[in-house]
Amino acid sequence: MKKIIYFKYLFCCLAMLNLLAGCNTNDDLVKGSDDNGIFIVPAGKTAIESNVLLSFNPDYKFPLAVAIVSPAAVSSNATIALDNSLITGFNTRNNTSYSVMPEGSCSLETANLTIPKDGKASQQTNLIINPRILALDTDYLLPIKVASVSTTDITLNDALATKYYIFRVPTPVxxxxxxxxxxxxxxxxxxxxxxxxxxxxxxxxxxxxxxxxxxxxxxxxxxxxxxxxxxxxxxxxxxxxxxxxxxxxxxxxxxxxxxxxxxxxxxxxxxxxxxxxxxxxxxxxxxxxxxxxxxxxxxxxxxxxxxxxxxxxxxxxxxx
Incomplete structure (x- = not known):
């Protein structure tokens, strides 16, 4: 029998849409830094987003992009990647026990993004999650990071450039x-x-x-x-x-x-x-x-x- 997962909420990506439309400075994210650091949007102080999924749904798509604080001097290419090697360190620092997403349960629609000259944000891509193979009552952690950027005037700081997704699939009532x-x-x-x-x-x-x-x-x-x-x-x-x-x-x-x-x-x-x-x-x-x-x-x-x-x-x- 197909497992049914209770739905509670999905994160609303208004922050990203606002950024793509006007790309205002995220003061909480970059406070204290003079560098034009690159980060993944939507994002916040902790850059952690929690989601509870329905296993009977088709694949979920979570929109994301990369952005910077100041307009790009030249067109800049960035590569994003899923990086499960960060999970152990995250669990150690936060005294948590998140699991690794099963193979085949997650992918990026495209990993190559471009911030145009004089722009602050790239085009949108999607994180694709297949909820049908996730186990019940398990907390998964999925780190996504900016792996590379093509221009030296954009700072690549691992702490700033990493976003963590948390997925949970509770048993329904x-x-x-x-x-x-x-x-x-x-x-x-x-x-x-x-x-x-x-x-x-x-x-x-x-x-x-x-x-x-x-x-x-x-x-x-x-x-x-x-x-x-x-x-x-x-x-x-x-x-x-x-x-x-x-x-x-x-x-x-x-x-x-x-x-x-x-x-x-x-x-x-x-x-x-x-x-x-x-x-x-x-x-x-x-x-x-x-x-x-x-x-x-x-x-x-x-x-x-x-x-x-x-x-x-x-x-x-x-x-x-």
Whole structure:
């Protein structure tokens, strides 16, 4: 079975983008030095970046470039390299026990970068990480350094010119994502939306666990999971049983990382980033929809004029 790795965060490379656009001086990085030292961006005081990955994703690409403080007097070529020989020294200095990345798990899109004359930053390259071969619950360290620079007016200082990436692949926590989470619906029916995800699949109206919108065009029920799940494996919908099982029919399930902007089917289909799953015919007991997407907001919505009816809704996947 393919290992699934819980996603927590990925580093945002705004610092590098700002540098490529304007390349302002990084005062924290070069304070106390009069040399025009070369460094890897994005970078900070410690030049250490931590990331937690998802093993089911395609290869990750982490943008990086090299930069200097003052404009280059001439066009300058720099070579960057992965250097695992630095890991032992790093662990000794910092009393850590980071592991070496497995062979084949990391590479550079290109190692040769150029800072143009009068420029402060090179073109972008990418550090490529294959998360599918990383072990669970292991902390990896990956040093990247500027190995060489073609001009003497740019200083190559190992401490300044080395960046450390830390990668961790923790074991995921999986389960029901939707039970008891805030729910809402449209329509005239007074039945509480909370019945739709109260953990009770009883489809008899008399059991007070069935939710309906009432007769309305494109009736919907929706739930906010509270945070983005990196992987919603599936959703299940239980229909009413005592009667009226033809009310939830020809419907969509919409999943989004951000709130839905509109209330109609057409608006959700048009909203960027919204994933849609269509089911023709009546909902079952349950109807299971394999989704395999990230998301926080989930909406079940009829396409016609009828009363959307839910005995229960569940979304299962990796917990945020």
């Amino acid at each position: 999986r389960g029901n994502l939707s039970n008891g989470k805030p729910a809402s619906k449209n329509g005239p029916s007074g039945s509480p939306a909370a019945r739709g995800n109260d953990g009770n699949t009883n489809g008899d109206w008399a059991a007070n666990s069935v939710c309906e919108t009432g007769a309305i065009a494109e009736g919907y029920w929706q739930v906010d999971l509270g945070a983005v799940s990196p992987l919603i494996d599936d959703v299940k919908i239980w229909n009413r049983t005592d009667c009226c099982d033809d009310r939830t029919v020809n419907f969509y399930v919409f999943i989004s990382n951000v709130p839905f902007k509109g209330t109609s089917v057409a608006e959700s289909l048009a909203q960027q980033g919204v994933k849609s799953f269509y089911t023709p015919g009546k909902a079952g007991r349950p109807t299971q929809i394999l989704t395999a997407v990230s998301g926080r907001y989930i909406r079940v919505q009829n396409t016609g004029f009828t009363s959307l009816t839910l005995a229960e809704f569940t979304a299962t996947g990796i917990k945020p």
